[in-house]
Amino acid sequence: MVGTVLSCGVANAAPLDPYEDEGPYSTTRELGLSCTVFRPSNLTGDHPIVVWGNGTGTTPTAYRRGLEHWASWGFVVAAANTSNAGTGQDMLDCIGHLQSRGYASQLDFSAIGASGHSQGGGGTIMAGRDSRITATAPVQPYILGLGHDTTSQYQQTAPMLLLSGSFDVLAGPLLNQRPVYQRVDVPVFWAERTAATHFEPVGDFGDFKGITTAWWLYQLSGDSSAADLFTGPCTACNLFGWDIERKNF
Template sequence: MIKRLCVPVALAIAATALVLPVATAAPAPPSTVADVPPSFYEKPGPSAVTVVKGGPDHTLFYPTDLGAGGTQHPVLIWGNGTGVDTKPYDSALRHLASWGFVVAAANTKRSGSGKEMLAGARFMIEEDKRPGSVFEGKIDETKIGAAGHSQGGGGAINAGADPMVKTTIPLQPGPQGTVGALKGPALFVAGQVDVIVPSWFVRSRYSQAGHVPAVFAELKGSDHFFPGETRVRMVGVVTAWFRYWLSGDQQAKRIFFGPDYSLGADPAWSATARNAKAEQIAR
């Protein structure tokens, strides 16, 4: 049930539901850094999740045990595909929150400008400072990531040009935004059989990111709507990317970086590529 939070105040396509199957909670990472497959992050994280309405016009997903043990949580801002709000992405966004992220998902159906996404980030920064806010002192204002699907992927590229956004994941992104303006590392995700935003188009956008570490990943058997198990594969890799760049998770790092990075050997992904800056990141 969604509660009301009382606080102060794409390439034109339809997106689809990213509904994840029910799964058991992920085991705690081992004490020593070891290789794990991307599937490790497909399981829900350790936190229960609360969902509320808040912000300028946002749906917020966050760990129910917000701030436990003095934790300050990274923030993810989300952009929807054309013509839909956050509802189709509910399960995916809950999954990210279960791994310790506070997700501010803009309720706009046209997220390509990235403006509504950035408004969500600014709102969370304000709430971190506002006395009495449930988020007071619990947000890491230096760890903000942007992601979105289709038009929202283009919106994530636009949002990623703002210095407060440290890393970006455009999922099957539309043509919005200037990749060369990104301020931090980026993961570009394509579907192998996507005919709406073809893999070659996503790869061409990735190729424009030579100034930052960038990874391209093509999901085997996936069209534009992440059917069946491809939805789970996608969300696991998105979780792992943000866990490394925003939470410092060294296991997640090994999925993307080093000579034997596990994403490159995972049969669920039909193609991967890393640019020179990504290749330079050691395990």
């Protein structure tokens, strides 16, 4: 990272530890034509939603353990069944998919997050123009094409957790995340993981698992302890092995 950095690996990662653990819900996967849903097996009402976009050439299966992890914390995750999520439209279409499900009354459509990796990260920013989106978490977004329109970065409607890897050579931070951080005018928390490659989130989200889970609990569930990671005490501002920048908080 370049610019004003709030921390450069001077504390420890303990604040994220609780969010690395599995949540209290057992989970179920539903295979659909347009979307794959990962959700708590027993829905208890008012579950927040996250729509997901895959990286180029991948499917939800590539991120299955991470998506199940979010579901274990009570989120209903709808992953677009596409390898080309860069426009964000397939991700937004998953909202309609959930509205058609028999358990739609158990979901909170006023609390919808959008997230995705690489091309899907660029799609997340595209989806972030939609007023239905409550918060975003683009993971190593690729913004140099593949359906991404850079004007979307000026049209965000929701707070953003922007994630990078310092060893990422496919969607490097300087060309792909720094411009996003500079252009968006919503609250943005930019966290770059030291030595993470472009493939860090494949599987169980790797070192991005805890911080994204905490972000959703803060933004979609109003969890005050999770909020303290990003605002107020900002305990995530001094995480060991991370460089943090934030604005508009």
